[in-house]
Amino acid sequence: MQSTLVGAGDIEAQTRQTLENLDRVLAGFGAKKSNLAYVEIYLTNVKAHFEPCIQLFKQYMGQHRPAGSLIGVTSLAFPEQLIEMSAIAHMD
Numbered sequence: 340m341q342s343t344l345v346g347a348g349d350i351e352a353q354t355r356q357t358l359e360n361l362d363r364v365l366a367g368f369g370a371k372k373s374n375l376a377y378v379e380i381y382l383t384n385v386k387a388h389f390e391p392c393i394q395l396f397k398q399y400m401g402q403h404r405p406a407g408s409l410i411g412v413t414s415l416a417f418p419e420q421l422i423e424m425s426a427i428a429h430m431d
Contacts, residue, residue, distance in 0.1 A: 347419040350388040354395045357424050365428060374428040375405040381423040385411040388421060 346352025365371060380396065382388045389409070405426075415423050 344417055344419050348421075350382075350384075350421050351391050351395060353420070353422050354392050357422055358395065358399045361424060361426060364426075368428070368430070370428045370430060372400060373403050374430065375400075375403065375426055376429045377427040378405050378407040379425040380407065380409045381412045381415065381425075382409065383412055383415060383421050385409070392422060 344353075345356040362372075365374065378396075380392065382392060393409075412423075415421075
């Protein structure tokens with residue numbers, strides 16, 4: 340499967356795309372954001388990208404606040420990739 344990186348060098352564009360991808364995965368299982376129990380966010384540059392990433396994540400989540408971790412990493416699957424997320428959701 341060929342994938343296309345969205346927003347090379349742009350943490351806000353990559354964060355938005357990652358959250359849209361998360362929405363698609365949740366929908367595929369009949370789940371919603373409110374079903375998220377835990378979210379891990381991996382950033383390649385925590386100092387520069389923490390604030391914009393967390394601001395967009397909080398907007399995305401609304402009032403729901405799952406448990407989570409933010410982890411700084413040296414690299415991800417693609418050299419231009421700035422963010423990755425992993426999530427665990429519960430089903431009602």
